[in-house]
Amino acid sequence: MSAIVTDSDGHVLYAHDEARHVMPASNQKLLTTAFALSTLGPDYKPSTKFWKLADGLHVSCDGNPMLTHDELLAEKKKLGEYNSGAVYLQEAYSPQVPPTWEWDDLPNKYAAPVTAFTVDRSSFELWSVHGHAVLKPFPYGVKIVNHPGEGPWSSKYDPFSRKVDVFGKLPAKDTRLDTLALPRPDEAAASLLGKRLVRTDTSPSKTADDELFGKSTIETIAACLPPSDNNLAENLLMLATSRLSVRPEDPYVAGPREMTRFLTTVVGIDPQDLNVTDGSGMSREDFVTARAIAKLLVWGSKQPTGPAWRSAMASPTKGTVKGRLFGIDFQGKTGSLHMVSSLSGYLRTKAGEELIVSLVFNEFTVPNSEAHQVQDAFIRVLDQATP
Numbered sequence: 535m536s537a538i539v540t541d542s543d544g545h546v547l548y549a550h551d552e553a554r555h556v557m558p559a560s561n562q563k564l565l566t567t568a569f570a571l572s573t574l575g576p577d578y579k580p581s582t583k584f585w586k587l588a589d590g591l592h593v594s595c596d597g598n599p600m601l602t603h604d605e606l607l608a609e610k611k612k613l614g615e616y617n618s619g620a621v622y623l624q625e626a627y628s629p630q631v632p633p634t635w636e637w638d639d640l641p642n643k644y645a646a647p648v649t650a651f652t653v654d655r656s657s658f659e660l661w662s663v664h665g666h667a668v669l670k671p672f673p674y675g676v677k678i679v680n681h682p683g684e685g686p687w688s689s690k691y692d693p694f695s696r697k698v699d700v701f702g703k704l705p706a707k708d709t710r711l712d713t714l715a716l717p718r719p720d721e722a723a724a725s726l727l728g729k730r731l732v733r734t735d736t737s738p739s740k741t742a743d744d745e746l747f748g749k750s751t752i753e754t755i756a757a758c759l760p761p762s763d764n765n766l767a768e769n770l771l772m773l774a775t776s777r778l779s780v781r782p783e784d785p786y787v788a789g790p791r792e793m794t795r796f797l798t799t800v801v802g803i804d805p806q807d808l809n810v811t812d813g814s815g816m817s818r819e820d821f822v823t824a825r826a827i828a829k830l831l832v833w834g835s836k837q838p839t840g841p842a843w844r845s846a847m848a849s850p851t852k853g854t855v856k857g858r859l860f861g862i863d864f865q866g867k868t869g870s871l872h873m874v875s876s877l878s879g880y881l882r883t884k885a886g887e888e889l890i891v892s893l894v895f896n897e898f899t900v901p902n903s904e905a906h907q908v909q910d911a912f913i914r915v916l917d918q919a920t921p
Contacts, residue, residue: 536824559869562815583742590620598748599769621728625650646715760853764814771813875905
């Protein structure tokens with residue numbers, strides 16, 4: 535356990551093993567979003583440009599992690615007639631899967647691959663429609679293999695072979711069964727625009743036929759932090775890194791290096807207090823200290839973007855804190871992995887004092903729900919404290 539409480543200026547009021555190296559889980563997203571906000575600015579909107587060519591369509595994408603299936607089909611309609619044979623794709627990054635993630639997580643939406651050009655946050659859904667297995671909104675080349683039976687339904691998805699095995703009896707009523715990770719999100723997005731994908735590093739010299747802008751940095755952060763969206767966090771890391779680093783360097787070498795540089799030289803965190811390997815906290819090779827998180831929160835609150843960053847966080851009325859800390863003025867971030875639970879953020883007490891809290895628990899043997907109860911009880915005691 536690594537824990538710390540400070541006032542709004544960073545003066546330590548309580549600490550317990552605040553320098554211990556601990557896995558942050560999704561508290562890592564606080565580091566990533568601060569890096570992206572500082573590097574890109576709150577109003578930056580990534581661009582995707584389209585050129586109609588004689589033999590296909592050229593797409594150049596800075597990164598648009600919130601691009602949807604419907605938006606791509608609308609863009610195709612807007613472009614009008616063109617040769618849909620090839621999609622020449624130039625994208626700012628396409629690392630796919632961070633090298634330190636666990637392989638058994640990869641079929642799941644929360645571990646979806648990372649690409650600049652993507653669709654529906656690199657995911658799609660498995661549904662039962664009139665008792666039959668269907669992939670929505672599009673199968674993207676993934677095959678369903680049915681294994682009928684009378685027992686309860688189950689499924690097994692292999693993104694590498696692009697196959698979903700569905701077992702048992704499916705619900706007769708239309709039901710979403712699961713949300714899965716796309717095998718290759720950039721290929722999936724391109725398949726909605728043309729017949730085959732061709733990767734390229736150059737753009738046409740003529741003016742683009744159309745340009746589509748993504749959500750702003752702060753809008754993306756607001757979509758990332760409350761539900762703890764891993765794919766958006768990794769894309770924010772890549773978007774910020776691509777602004778600072780020259781391709782073709784490995785994005786998961788450049789990204790952790792640039793984020794570490796920001797945290798140590800701009801925020802002032804001790805380099806011994808963190809190890810960055812990804813943007814979401816899915817990696818078990820990430821480590822941080824509670825005092826590093828507290829220092830970041832103090833720094834962030836004093837930036838011009840501080841109010842927007844804080845308002846984008848989870849709270850007792852939204853996101854992963856919803857249902858916890860009822861009646862308490864708290865904005866922050868949770869984090870959960872097996873035997874990891876974290877809760878960090880800003881607390882305005884009943885007495886009107888602003889406190890910064892970071893609680894990061896590792897290697898406990900009770901259920902995560904019990905770790906949450908300990909964290910919540912700690913916050914409630916602070917909330918009632920007299921300055």
